Amino acid sequence: MKTCFLFFILSFIAVSATAQTMPAGGDPVLWEKALRIHRKAIIIDGHNDITGPMTDEDFDLSTDSRNRKTRTGDAMHTDISRLKAGGMTGEFMSIYVGGETLQTGGAMRRAKDLVMCTTADEIRRAKKQNKICLLMGIEGGYAIENSLHALRNFYRLGIRYMTLTHNVSHDWADAHRGEVKNNGLSEFGKEVVREMNRLGMMVDISHVSEKVMLDVLDVSKAPLMASHSGVRSVNDHTRNVPDSVLKRLPQNGGVIMVVFYPSFLDERTNREQNERTEKLRPQIEELRKQFANDPAAFSEAQRKLLAANPIYVTPYTRIVDHIDHIKKVAGIDHVGLGSDFDGVDFLPEGMKGVEDLPLITYEMLRRGYTEQEVRKVLGENFLRALSQAERVAGSRQISGQGSMKKLPPPSRGN
Numbered sequence: 001m002k003t004c005f006l007f008f009i010l011s012f013i014a015v016s017a018t019a020q021t022m023p024a025g026g027d028p029v030l031w032e033k034a035l036r037i038h039r040k041a042i043i044i045d046g047h048n049d050i051t052g053p054m055t056d057e058d059f060d061l062s063t064d065s066r067n068r069k070t071r072t073g074d075a076m077h078t079d080i081s082r083l084k085a086g087g088m089t090g091e092f093m094s095i096y097v098g099g100e101t102l103q104t105g106g107a108m109r110r111a112k113d114l115v116m117c118t119t120a121d122e123i124r125r126a127k128k129q130n131k132i133c134l135l136m137g138i139e140g141g142y143a144i145e146n147s148l149h150a151l152r153n154f155y156r157l158g159i160r161y162m163t164l165t166h167n168v169s170h171d172w173a174d175a176h177r178g179e180v181k182n183n184g185l186s187e188f189g190k191e192v193v194r195e196m197n198r199l200g201m202m203v204d205i206s207h208v209s210e211k212v213m214l215d216v217l218d219v220s221k222a223p224l225m226a227s228h229s230g231v232r233s234v235n236d237h238t239r240n241v242p243d244s245v246l247k248r249l250p251q252n253g254g255v256i257m258v259v260f261y262p263s264f265l266d267e268r269t270n271r272e273q274n275e276r277t278e279k280l281r282p283q284i285e286e287l288r289k290q291f292a293n294d295p296a297a298f299s300e301a302q303r304k305l306l307a308a309n310p311i312y313v314t315p316y317t318r319i320v321d322h323i324d325h326i327k328k329v330a331g332i333d334h335v336g337l338g339s340d341f342d343g344v345d346f347l348p349e350g351m352k353g354v355e356d357l358p359l360i361t362y363e364m365l366r367r368g369y370t371e372q373e374v375r376k377v378l379g380e381n382f383l384r385a386l387s388q389a390e391r392v393a394g395s396r397q398i399s400g401q402g403s404m405k406k407l408p409p410p411s412r413g414n
Contacts, residue, residue: 023350023359027366034362037371042127042379043357044090046257046336047137047206047228049343050078066353074345078354083132085355089379090123090133092161092227092338120387123379137161137204137227141192142170148195160386161202161225164189164212174209176238184211190219197222200393202386205229205241206259206338213245222392223253223385228338230264230322231256233329239264249330255385256330257338258322262348265322266314276311316348316356320363323377332373336382 022031050059059068059076068076083091126133141164144150154162164185165175172189174182182189193216196203203220205213206229216224230240241256249256263270284302291298326335341347341354350359364374 023362026362030365031362034358034365037365037374038087038358038361038378041087041361041375042089042123042383043087044092044123044336044379044382045088045341045354045357046092046225046338046382047139047259047343048078048091048093048339048341050076050093050341074342076342076353078341082354086353086357088132088354088357089127090135092135092137120383120390123383135160137163139163139204139207139227140166141173142168144192146171146188148192151192151195151201152199155199155201159201161204161227162196163204163206163208163227164192164216165207167207169209173212176207176209180209184209185215185219190215193219194221196220197389197392200390202389205245207239209238210242210244213241214248217245217248217252220252222389223255225254225336225382225385226256226338228257228259228261228340228343230259231325231329234318234322234325235265235267235270237264237267237270243329246326246329246334249334253334253385253388255334255336255381256326257336257382258319258326260316260319260339260341260347260351261344262314262318262346265318265348266312268312269314272311276306276309280305280309313346313349316350316359317363318348319360320367323364324367327373332376333381333384335377337378 022028063079064081066076066079066082123133123135136159138154138159138161141162143162144154151162164173167175167177169175169179169181172182172186172192174180174184185193189212193203197220200222202222203216203224204227205216205224206226208216213224226241230237231246232240232242234240239259246256259265263273283305287298287301287305291301323335337357337360339354347353350356361374361378364377369377
């Protein structure tokens with residue numbers, strides 16, 4: 001369902017997070033404390049794909065999305081009122097570039113529709129003004145079409161992180177699954193990382209192979225980020241970050257922003273989802289043929305089929321299991337939130353959208369996290385990493401580091 005587009009950074013008046021309901025059997029005193037901390041905190045989400053419906057379905061962000069579904073039949077998670085209810089301060093909107101553009105071309109054009117920029121200071125200023133900042137990150141390094149000049153242009157247009165791959169390996173970086181083309185980062189890929197450091201664009205290791213993660217740690221002088229990933233020790237999935245990377249984060253200063261997608265969070269959910277997909281594949285293909293000229297009818301029929309074959313969906317507390325592990329291995333300074341709202345077809349049990357972010361604050365407090373630790377996870381860790389990346393960029397720009405290297409145009413059909 002994802003597609004790509006660049007979106008203006010908007011600011012909206014934020015309101016307190018009071019639209020949530022206390023978890024069943026919860027502690028009312030602790031719940032009120034969670035809401036109080038949540039209202040005061042800077043809250044940053046590393047990844048949101050609402051730009052897909054905005055581009056493909058002309059969705060207006062000011063429209064109530066709570067009872068709306070996308071053309072693929074997925075429930076929606078984001079709109080302005082829900083951002084306000086969730087207490088959001090800074091939301092990274094994904095500029096997703098599908099891997100098919102490696103074969104068809106047009107990756108750069110697709111990622112340049114609209115853009116605006118922000119900094120760590122601007123995010124803090126927005127919080128003081130009770131506003132929400134939307135920031136931009138590119139999802140899929142092939143958007144630069146092997147050109148450092150394009151990378152610089154995207155930075156000037158406001159992009160502040162780039163995910164080095166999506167699910168497809170390309171000319172200079174390997175994805176977490178599929179073909180191993182470069183044994184991690186190619187020499188040009190390492191040059192991309194160095195140039196991102198020079199510019200002040202954060203390097204995002206979500207979707208990349210473990211070898212790419214380690215190569216980034218070897219090359220980068222600035223903190224890395226995983227905009228929306230879990231950890232493999234909690235769920236052994238290739239999309240998640242291994243302990244070999246977590247153990248090096250304190251030296252690098254990076255932040256792993258925990259994804260909310262149940263299949264990345266929980267082995268049982270992932271297994272049952274895969275089993276259901278395989279079991280229902282013939283029926284889904286028949287529905288696809290039956291409704292070949294009516295995508296909306298196909299989506300609704302598929303939704304009903306999936307609903308009639310339910311799977312185990314892990315609860316939202318599983319998000320904090322991943323946070324716990326990062327805290328244990330890397331330290332509390334190296335974890336954040338990266339929901340993947342509107343980029344996933346379902347959320348953990350108990351969550352419906354952005355408005356439910358206070359549940360995570362409550363669960364961290366319930367497990368004994370201090371207010372300072374909670375505020376670090378909600379946004380302060382990311383702000384620290386972004387500020388550090390900005391300082392690294394300033395020093396490297398003064399020293400004149402960087403290059404004008406360019407690879408040949410990206411390969412097609414391989």
